[in-house]
Amino acid sequence: MSIELRNVNYFYSDNLINSYQALDNINLTINDGDIVAIAGETGAGKSTLAEIIAGLLTPTSGNVFVDGANIYANKNKNEKILAKKAKQKIGMVFQYSDRQLFEETVEKDIAFAPKEMRFSDEIIKEKVSCAMNLMGISEDMKEAVPYNLSGGEKKRVAIAGILSFSPKYLILDEPTVGLDAFYRDEILKLILHLNKKENTTIVLISHSMETIAEIANKIIVMKGGKILKHDTVYNIFNDKKLLNEAKLKQPKITAFLKKLKDVGLNVKTDIIKFDDGVKNIIEALR
Amino acid sequence: MNITLGQYIDGDSFLHNMDSRVKFILIVILIITLFLFNIYLSLFAYTILTIILIYISKIPLNSVIKSIKPLYWILLLTLLTNPFFHEGKNIFSYSIISVTEEGILIGITMTVRLLLLIILSSLLTFTTKTIVLADAIEDLLKPLKYFKINPHTIAMIVSLGLRFVPTTIKEFEQIVKAQKSRGMDFDDGNLIKKIKNFIPIIFPLILLTFKRAEELSLAMEARCYTENKIRTRRKKLKMTVIDYKAVLFVFLFILTLIILQSCI
Numbered sequence: 374m375s376i377e378l379r380n381v382n383y384f385y386s387d388n389l390i391n392s393y394q395a396l397d398n399i400n401l402t403i404n405d406g407d408i409v410a411i412a413g414e415t416g417a418g419k420s421t422l423a424e425i426i427a428g429l430l431t432p433t434s435g436n437v438f439v440d441g442a443n444i445y446a447n448k449n450k451n452e453k454i455l456a457k458k459a460k461q462k463i464g465m466v467f468q469y470s471d472r473q474l475f476e477e478t479v480e481k482d483i484a485f486a487p488k489e490m491r492f493s494d495e496i497i498k499e500k501v502s503c504a505m506n507l508m509g510i511s512e513d514m515k516e517a518v519p520y521n522l523s524g525g526e527k528k529r530v531a532i533a534g535i536l537s538f539s540p541k542y543l544i545l546d547e548p549t550v551g552l553d554a555f556y557r558d559e560i561l562k563l564i565l566h567l568n569k570k571e572n573t574t575i576v577l578i579s580h581s582m583e584t585i586a587e588i589a590n591k592i593i594v595m596k597g598g599k600i601l602k603h604d605t606v607y608n609i610f611n612d613k614k615l616l617n618e619a620k621l622k623q624p625k626i627t628a629f630l631k632k633l634k635d636v637g638l639n640v641k642t643d644i645i646k647f648d649d650g651v652k653n654i655i656e657a658l659r
Numbered sequence: 660m661n662i663t664l665g666q667y668i669d670g671d672s673f674l675h676n677m678d679s680r681v682k683f684i685l686i687v688i689l690i691i692t693l694f695l696f697n698i699y700l701s702l703f704a705y706t707i708l709t710i711i712l713i714y715i716s717k718i719p720l721n722s723v724i725k726s727i728k729p730l731y732w733i734l735l736l737t738l739l740t741n742p743f744f745h746e747g748k749n750i751f752s753y754s755i756i757s758v759t760e761e762g763i764l765i766g767i768t769m770t771v772r773l774l775l776l777i778i779l780s781s782l783l784t785f786t787t788k789t790i791v792l793a794d795a796i797e798d799l800l801k802p803l804k805y806f807k808i809n810p811h812t813i814a815m816i817v818s819l820g821l822r823f824v825p826t827t828i829k830e831f832e833q834i835v836k837a838q839k840s841r842g843m844d845f846d847d848g849n850l851i852k853k854i855k856n857f858i859p860i861i862f863p864l865i866l867l868t869f870k871r872a873e874e875l876s877l878a879m880e881a882r883c884y885t886e887n888k889i890r891t892r893r894k895k896l897k898m899t900v901i902d903y904k905a906v907l908f909v910f911l912f913i914l915t916l917i918i919l920q921s922c923i
Contacts (some may be wrong), residue, residue, distance in 0.1 A: 429836045457844070465840040471870075472830070473837040475862040485859070486841035520866060534841060 374440040376403040376426055376542060376574070381435030383421055383598075395421040397598040399435070403542075408568050408575040410585040410606075413595035414620040419578045420546060422595065426576060427465035427544045428456075439463065439542070461490055464540030468547045470531030474519035479510065479530050482519050486538040497537075504536040507563060509556075525552045532560070536567075543567065544576040549584060561588050586610065586624040586645040594619045610645045626650035633657075666722075666825075667788050673901060674716040674786040679795035681902040685909050686783045690776050692913055698923055701916045702771055708912065709775050709782075718785050726781035727774065734770050741766030793818030794896055812886055823871070830867055834860050 381399040386392035395418045403409055403426070411419045424430040425437060428444045437444050442459035446452035464486075467473060476482035483504055487497045505515070508529040514522075519530055528551060535543070545564070549557045565588055567573040579585050585592060585606065592609045594601045596619045602609060609615065610623050622628075624645050631642045633654065640657045644650045674682065693705050713723055727734070747761030784792070797814035804810065838859045839845075845856060 424836065427840055429839055461842055463840075465836075467833070467837050467840075469833075471867055472834045472863050473841070475859045489842035489844070538842060 374405050377401070377438040378426070379436045379438070381425060381432045381437065383418075383425065383430070384433045385421075395598050396425070396432070399600060401593070401600060401603065403574065403576065405574050406568070406572055407591055408564065408577065408589045409591045409593060410577045410579055410589035411593045411595060412579070412582075412585060412619070412621055413601075417595040417619075418598040419595055421598075422593075423465065423544050423546055423576060423578055426542075427463050428460040429465065461538065462541040463544065464535040464538065464542070465544040466532050466535050466546065466548060468550060470524075470527040473531050473534060474527060477518060478516050479519055479522075480505075480515045482530060483510075483533045483537050486534060490538055492538075500537050500539065504533040507536055507566075508533040509559060525556050528552055529556065529560075539571070540573070542574045542576065546578045547580070548577065549579070549581065564588055582610075582622050582624045583626075583647065586626075587647065594621065596620075606645060607643070611643050630654070666784065668718055668722060668785045670717050670786065672715055672717045672786070673905075674712065674782065676899075676901060677786075677905060678896055678898045678902045679787050679791045680798050680896055681898060681905060682783060682787060683792070683795050683799065685905060686779050688909060688913070690779055692916075693772055693775055693779075696916055696920060698920050699768075700919060700923070702768060704912070704916060705775055706771065709778050712782055713778070716782055716786055718782065722785065723778060723781065726785075727777055730773070730777055734773055737773060738766050738770045741769060789818055789821045791894075791896070792821075794892060798896060809886060811890070819875070826871075827864070827868065831860065831864055834863050 378399050378401040381396055381401075382394065383396040384392045385395050399422065411422060413419055421430065425432050428437070428439075431445050439459040439462060442455045443452070444456050444459045444463075446456045474482050476485060480501060484497055484501045487500050492500065510526075510529060510533055514526070519527060522530065528548075532545075532548065543564075548560055548564070552560065561584065564575055564577070568575055575588075577585070577589060589606050591603065592606055593603045594609060594615060601619055602612070602615055604612075610627060613623075616622060623631075624647075626647045627642065627645050627650070630640050630644060630650055630653070633640050634642050638654070638657050640653050644653055689705070689708075696702070713720070742758045742762035743756060745759050745762035745765055747759035749757050750760055750763070751758040787795075793814045796817055797810050800808075800810035800813055803813070835845075843856060843859065845853070
């Protein structure tokens with residue numbers, strides 16, 4: 374089972390005269406269990422692609438299939454029901470949590486999604502407390518007003534509000550921006566946990582090469598509405614030409630290893646994860 | 660959502676090059692007089708004039724049509740309800756409902772008038788930058804000084820308001836997406852449910868708008884903006900030959916129609 378995009382095009386026509394092509398004939402398969410990062414410079418079409426995958430933006434042409442169901446089908450009632458069901462498997466966390474929070478208490482806000490999806494009261498309660506646990510939201514924060522929370526707390530509540538309906542596919546737009554260092558690491562751990570334990574497929578937009586290197590196993594590199602390459606993290610971060618073309622960089626640890634090698638230390642220069650890099654340096658120093 | 664309100668389309672035409680104050684006044688005069696004349700010939704003349712204005716402004720027809728779209732229902736309502744509410748020669752009647760010839764004609768006239776009103780006012784915004792329009796409004800409101808109201812404040816409010824229309828629309832769309840991703844279905848449920856559906860959208864929208872207003876005022880103050888200073892402009896509004904031509908043309912146009920109206 375997977376997410377499949379077939380010949381997807383998207384045009385923005387905000388401007389009255391020119392329309393602008395944000396996505397250019399995208400063909401893509403995201404396999405179950407993957408952690409896929411979408412990378413590229415601003416304006417490359419990352420967010421548009423994410424929103425189309427999430428079922429929130431109808432493509433100008435082309436189809437999106439989630440577990441075999443076309444999520445933008447609207448021909449007959451049967452198709453529509455199937456599309457709606459398929460869409461409920463996908464959750465998207467947006468960059469700005471302010472746009473999502475509206476209820477008077479944190480708990481109610483987290484319960485919004487399962488309520489809309491008509492789960493029974495018991496299941497809602499269970500799912501909400503489970504999501505709160507996952508995001509480290511304590512009992513005494515339950516009754517707080519979302520708007521009075523700090524930025525990082527809001528973000529955690531917002532993510533919990535998506536986890537509360539346990540989506541099979543989770544799309545995160547810059548999940549770590551505006552978070553404290555501590556919660557940044559927590560969220561990355563959580564993403565890995567969801568992926569390993571609940572087998573959630575993750576699609577992640579990030580500008581941080583380190584974040585991508587740390588958790589993703591595949592990268593979609595985009596430029597000007599096109600996918601330049603969809604490959605493993607290792608292959609992408611060792612393709613200098615591609616990185617230059619897409620205005621991406623190697624993770625800092627890889628660049629650091631390269632510098633060490635230049636001054637004569639015998640280290641590998643194709644390591645992308647921080648911990649592996651540190652191990653390699655220690656070994657080389659012994 | 661497609662709202663073309665207040666959108667400027669870059670170009671180099673007679674309308675683009677006019678002094679915005681003159682353009683503003685002339686279009687307001689045309690709109691007012693459009694509703695004052697009541698012979699069909701004048702309606703015809705205004706229609707032709709509007710078509711000519713669209714042509715010389717080089718605004719794509721597509722955009723003009725888009726500007727009408729949001730008011731499509733009002734136009735249709737005007738066209739369809741008027742025949743029932745005017746006395747005159749009965750064409751068709753069934754118990755208390757009756758359609759009159761006068762009603763139909765009034766319906767058509769009003770619809771055309773509204774249509775021209777929308778097109779003329781969007782021609783103004785299509786060919787005038789918001790900043791320039793705000794400057795024009797400021798100049799035109801100068802007499803308010805005698806009532807101790809600062810015209811600059813009003814112009815600033817108007818231009819900031821217009822400036823944030825597209826931003827707010829964008830914000831609205833983003834909030835809708837955020838809630839949709841949490842399983843909200845807009846097409847679902849009865850009327851009450853549909854109204855309830857707006858709470859998760861309106862609430863963040865209002866709060867974010869206030870937040871933005873606060874940030875904006877801080878940003879303005881940080882750049883030493885105060886209300887009561889007299890400030891100069893980088894581009895001064897100036898009347899040129901084309902403006903005098905335009906004034907003369909509109910004057911003659913209206914005068915001709917007045918003469919024709921009094922003759923017929």
